[in-house]
Amino acid sequence: MKVFNVLHRKKEEFETLEPGVIKMYVCGMTVNGEAHLGHARQAITFDVIVNYFRFKGYKVEYASNYTDIDDRIINQSKELGISPLELAEQRVQSINKTWEALGVSEPTYRPRVTKCIPEIIEFVSDLIDKGYAYATPVGDVYFCVKKYHGYGTLSNRKIDELINSVRIESAESKEDALDFALWKAVGQGEFGWDSPWGKGRPGWHIECSTMIKKFLGKQIDIHGGGKDLVFPHHENEIAQSKCENDCDLANYWIHNGLITVDGQKMSKSLGNFMLVNDLLKVYDKEVIRYAILVNHYTSTLDLGENALKQAEKSLYYFYNVINNVENALKNSQQEITPNADILNQFIECMDDDFNTAKFIADMFTICSKFGKYNDFKLLSSFSYAIQKIKDIFGLFTHSPSEFIKNIKFKYLNALNVTEQYIEDKIALRADFKANKDYAKADEIRNELDSKGIMLKDSSNGTTWDIKQLY
Numbered sequence: 143m144k145v146f147n148v149l150h151r152k153k154e155e156f157e158t159l160e161p162g163v164i165k166m167y168v169c170g171m172t173v174n175g176e177a178h179l180g181h182a183r184q185a186i187t188f189d190v191i192v193n194y195f196r197f198k199g200y201k202v203e204y205a206s207n208y209t210d211i212d213d214r215i216i217n218q219s220k221e222l223g224i225s226p227l228e229l230a231e232q233r234v235q236s237i238n239k240t241w242e243a244l245g246v247s248e249p250t251y252r253p254r255v256t257k258c259i260p261e262i263i264e265f266v267s268d269l270i271d272k273g274y275a276y277a278t279p280v281g282d283v284y285f286c287v288k289k290y291h292g293y294g295t296l297s298n299r300k301i302d303e304l305i306n307s308v309r310i311e312s313a314e315s316k317e318d319a320l321d322f323a324l325w326k327a328v329g330q331g332e333f334g335w336d337s338p339w340g341k342g343r344p345g346w347h348i349e350c351s352t353m354i355k356k357f358l359g360k361q362i363d364i365h366g367g368g369k370d371l372v373f374p375h376h377e378n379e380i381a382q383s384k385c386e387n388d389c390d391l392a393n394y395w396i397h398n399g400l401i402t403v404d405g406q407k408m409s410k411s412l413g414n415f416m417l418v419n420d421l422l423k424v425y426d427k428e429v430i431r432y433a434i435l436v437n438h439y440t441s442t443l444d445l446g447e448n449a450l451k452q453a454e455k456s457l458y459y460f461y462n463v464i465n466n467v468e469n470a471l472k473n474s475q476q477e478i479t480p481n482a483d484i485l486n487q488f489i490e491c492m493d494d495d496f497n498t499a500k501f502i503a504d505m506f507t508i509c510s511k512f513g514k515y516n517d518f519k520l521l522s523s524f525s526y527a528i529q530k531i532k533d534i535f536g537l538f539t540h541s542p543s544e545f546i547k548n549i550k551f552k553y554l555n556a557l558n559v560t561e562q563y564i565e566d567k568i569a570l571r572a573d574f575k576a577n578k579d580y581a582k583a584d585e586i587r588n589e590l591d592s593k594g595i596m597l598k599d600s601s602n603g604t605t606w607d608i609k610q611l612y
Contacts, residue, residue, distance in 0.1 A: 143198075143493040145364075146440060148372065148395040149296055153495055158363050159393065163201045165358045166192065167392075169350055169367035169375070170206040170252075173233035174214035177240045177418045179430075179445055180401045180408060184368055186431055186536070187398045187439045189246045191366075193534040194492050205251035205357045208234055209349060216333050226333050227256060240418050245427050245536040253353035255344065259335050262344045262352045265386060266324045266337075274385040278315035281327030281340030285347075287320040290381040296395060297373035322378050324348045347378035354379075355387065365392035369400055369440075398439045404446035414446070421450070426548075429454045431536050435498040457537070458549050458611050463509045465542035467525055470515040481523035484508060485530050498535070553608045557594045564595055568604050571597075 144153040158164055168188045171181050188206070195202045210230035219229040234254070241248070255262075266283050269275035274290065277283045287293050287301070294301050304320055323345035328334035334341040344352075354362060360383075367376065376395065383391040403414040421430055433453035437443045471478055491501035508524060515521060532538040554561060567586050574583040587597055590606070598605045 144495055145394055145396060146495050147393075148397050149392075151298065154394070156394065158200070159361060162199070163203070164195055164364065165203045165362040166205070166364040166366065167350070167354045167358055167362055168204075168206045168365075169371055170208050171237060172209040172212055172215075173230055173237060174212060174218065176233075177237050178408070179403075179416045179418065179421070180368070182244060182418050182430060183401055183434050183443060183445075184366075184398050185241060185244070185246045186434050188366055190435065190498065190535060191396070191496055192247070192249075193536075194496065197530070197534055202250070203358060204249045205253060205353065206249045207253040207255070207350065207353050208237075209346070210234060210254045210256050211333075211343060212346070230254075230256065240422075243422055243427060244418060245431060245539075251357045253357055255349045255353075258349070258352055258356060259344070261356050262348055263325075263335075263337050265348060265352045265355070265382075266344075268386055269324065269382060272385060274382070275324055276317065277325075277339045280315055281325075281337075281342055282315060282323060283325035283339055283345075284316055284321040285324055285378070285382055286317065287322065287381065288318060290385055292384065293381050294377065296377050296380055299373065299377075322347060322374065324382070347375055348382060350375075351379050351383045351386070351391070354383070354391070360387040361389050362392045364394045364396055366396040366398070369397045372397060399437075399441045399443055402442060402444045404448070405444060416445075425450055425454060426457075426540075426545075428457055428537050428539070432457050432502075435535060435537070436502050438499045439496060441499075454549065455611050458546065460505065460509070460538065461540070461542045461545045461549075463512065464525075464528060464538060465546060466515055467512070467521045468542065471518065471521055471525060474518055476518050478518060478522045480526045481519055482526060484523040484527035488527055488531055492534075549611070550608060553594075553610060557608070559593050559595060564590065564606050568597070568606065572604065 143156045145156050146152070147154045166188075168184065171177065177185075185206075188204075192202050192204050208230075210233075211226055215230055215233075216226045219226040222229060238248075266275065269285065270277060270283065273286075275283055275285050294304070301320070325337060325339060325342050325348070326345055327340055327342045332341075334343045354365075365376065365379075372395075380391050401408055403412075403416060406412055406414060408414055408416065418430070429450060430453075433445055433450050434443065436453065436456070487504060488501050491497045491504065494500075508520075511517070511520060512524075528538050550561075567590055571583045571586040574580070574586070590597060591609070594609050595606055596609050596612075598607065
């Protein structure tokens, strides 16, 4: 099995620190708002990776945190007239419901910054004692970047170039412009915690290093997150953790690509900010999951309404195929035995850096070979694979007939056409055809076509479908 390790910028054979056990940490949300598509991509990507590892037989200890305190949360709480901790709790509960609705499994551990303050203070104190950090007269604590000689390895940046290429946080009390905050002092009456350096709050980077150590240990197999976290967040995590623990923080660094919407960066100012809860009112959870998994996790994903509609159409196609396969196998007079050929194809794709995109593309090719659904070995292999992969991808978990029915109902409502109207027209058309009045029969076909309904004639009668789904 190979994964792309951002640390070395290449695919590498995957080996665990402890046989059969994987310890993985992924930087989660800051709960200063509801979950959007960018958060969903990360959550779904690593949900699938964890599911696949468990399918392969690994015991996975998976932690993904919530940053439940920052300046925005504090400012929002002031506007609402409640405490930051109360607001954060409300947001955490809401976001947990979002992940559940999206089919994302709960991690083994869900650390929260506000519940790890003593451990953060201890971590910072250790770095000061070891000479890698310093406290300022005003109560801030900074990490000395130049004392860690491996700085820049993950992001492939040279320390001498950082001053000119990166916007550096400035502070008069810092010894060097590159130094980053481990603890930030707060003013009189501001929210914070008591510490040896005065009342304050933790810096962003120290939070994850501390939570990894507390819940998973000094060293883990995989650290993940979005590509936007490589620098400075993950670079800083590596530096402070290596200096504290005297070992590498993680053996493999995995980063998912970012999301654009119709070619533009997703942002509130552009009006293209897509919240997961809003999308779930329009699309089944599997549509959102499919739209993400149909692309390789490392790619930049352009995910607007067109992409979501295409994902819905593709799922509709697959559910129709699954329904036909199930019916063919059920009605077969032959003895059907499980066949792992397609499942092995799936494993081959996933073992190559979790290539969900390739396997979904392969699925279209496989389905095109079914023809009249009489190759029972191929149908059996397909059915067996679907049963195994549905819990890994979080796709194809519905009853095929129910999913097809629900999608049709959704589109009929949009077309302002009822199923009864269509069935009545089909019956009337059958009467015209029986009386050889083909002109009037064609008028009905054309009438339904103009309303977005297409008819399919066969030896078994006439069925209907929705043009927009093809």
